[in-house]
Amino acid sequence: MLERERTMTVSRRDVIAGASVAGLAAAIGLPRKRASADEGRPVMLLQSVAGTPDAPDFTLPDLDGRNVVFSTYRGRPVLVNFWATWCPPCRAEIPSMERAWRNLSQADVAMLAIHVGGEADGIWAFLSEFNVTFPVLIDRSSHVSKSWQTIGLPTTYVTDPAGRKVLRAVGGREWDHPDLIARILALKA
Amino acid sequence: MNNEGRLLLPRPAPARAMLAAIACSLLTTAANAEEAPVEGATRFVQDGLRLELAPLTADQVRAFVMGRGFSRDTAELLVEEGCIFRSSIGSAHEASEAPTVAVKLSEWRTQGSAREGGELLTREYWDARWRTLGIDEDAVTAFHWALFPTEQEFGPTDYNWGFLSFGLAPGSSFALEVVWHSLGIPHTARLEGLTCSSASGQ
Numbered sequence A: 001m002l003e004r005e006r007t008m009t010v011s012r013r014d015v016i017a018g019a020s021v022a023g024l025a026a027a028i029g030l031p032r033k034r035a036s037a038d039e040g041r042p043v044m045l046l047q048s049v050a051g052t053p054d055a056p057d058f059t060l061p062d063l064d065g066r067n068v069v070f071s072t073y074r075g076r077p078v079l080v081n082f083w084a085t086w087c088p089p090c091r092a093e094i095p096s097m098e099r100a101w102r103n104l105s106q107a108d109v110a111m112l113a114i115h116v117g118g119e120a121d122g123i124w125a126f127l128s129e130f131n132v133t134f135p136v137l138i139d140r141s142s143h144v145s146k147s148w149q150t151i152g153l154p155t156t157y158v159t160d161p162a163g164r165k166v167l168r169a170v171g172g173r174e175w176d177h178p179d180l181i182a183r184i185l186a187l188k189a
Numbered sequence B: 001m002n003n004e005g006r007l008l009l010p011r012p013a014p015a016r017a018m019l020a021a022i023a024c025s026l027l028t029t030a031a032n033a034e035e036a037p038v039e040g041a042t043r044f045v046q047d048g049l050r051l052e053l054a055p056l057t058a059d060q061v062r063a064f065v066m067g068r069g070f071s072r073d074t075a076e077l078l079v080e081e082g083c084i085f086r087s088s089i090g091s092a093h094e095a096s097e098a099p100t101v102a103v104k105l106s107e108w109r110t111q112g113s114a115r116e117g118g119e120l121l122t123r124e125y126w127d128a129r130w131r132t133l134g135i136d137e138d139a140v141t142a143f144h145w146a147l148f149p150t151e152q153e154f155g156p157t158d159y160n161w162g163f164l165s166f167g168l169a170p171g172s173s174f175a176l177e178v179v180w181h182s183l184g185i186p187h188t189a190r191l192e193g194l195t196c197s198s199a200s201g202q
Helices: A012-017 A021-027 A088-107 A120-130 A143-147 A178-188 B004-008 B014-026 B058-067 B072-081 B123-132 B137-146
Strands: A059-061 A067-069 A078-083 A110-116 A136-139 A155-159 A165-170 B042-046 B049-055 B084-091 B101-104 B109-111 B151-154 B159-165 B173-182 B185-195
Touching: A059 A136, A078 A088, A088 A110, A088 A120, A088 A178, A088 B159, A110 A143, A120 A136, A136 A143, A155 A178, A165 A178, B042 B185, B049 B173, B049 B185, B058 B072, B058 B137, B084 B101, B084 B151, B123 B137, B151 B159
Parallel strands: A078 A110, A110 A136
Antiparallel strands: A059 A067, A078 A155, A155 A165, B042 B049, B049 B084, B084 B159, B101 B151, B101 B173, B109 B173, B173 B185
């Protein structure tokens, strides 16, 4: 999906049903990732966060309603992804996040996907489509998202074992890219 | 129009950088927007900025906002007043040491349209408008995050997705002056021939 664009038309029946989010997402193009000349694969970068500030602690419910407290992850790097089901690049990167999760979880790296806004039913439907197994939390009021200085979706931070924001990605990535995995795993050292 | 090759050049000396800044601040480039394969889509890459935008049809706007909890009447208000485009905007730089690119939508202007001023309708405008109308908070939150941020800075390969609202009537044709900053240098481009979707369009 990253490499191509598609047009679509929303029918009036779709409008009435209000069920055309996936189709609309397909209509919204994503930037074309360029392949680096030497490796033939897309360039994937993470930005360093200036000053490595402490990440604000939070308590948010997961999809089963159980509260998850960020500070309980101290001692491990954590990939914190802010996303929404209706955000096309968010949808595009979810499969690669799942692949990365299978790798990173074996190395004791945590991952938390925080859905901005409240749409539990839509989130469930989406997750079943992509067979997602990493933890998904809901930030219904978007208060936590804003406290983390997130202003667009998707935005992803990687925190170090001390709970500081050290890496950031604005926009989608292919999270199982070896360069990104290596940078995240380096935080364990 | 693709100037990404400049990224591989050494940074200019301070005096040269100052001259370049002055020259760039006076220069408004008439961007020859590249036509993308998608009907109605406009795309360009210039001086570190990558931009792509295309109008959403009225039915796409209705589908999105009604799916987020807006009423039919409010969806029609957005169709009539919003002139919504989808956009993807970010850094064209792919070298990790490349400079950041900053965008402030408050600096962008529509031209050749009926509305005076030409400012875009930002997140702040629509947040206030929805609250005046008593729209459900979950819907307000969803629309806020669906709009492109009013200000954002992009590192290499960073980009963001979001709706732009030009606040023009359905079917309006206009030009858009795009402004961005990199290394403290302002850059501008003018995109011609943009048109809001019609109110009845699918």
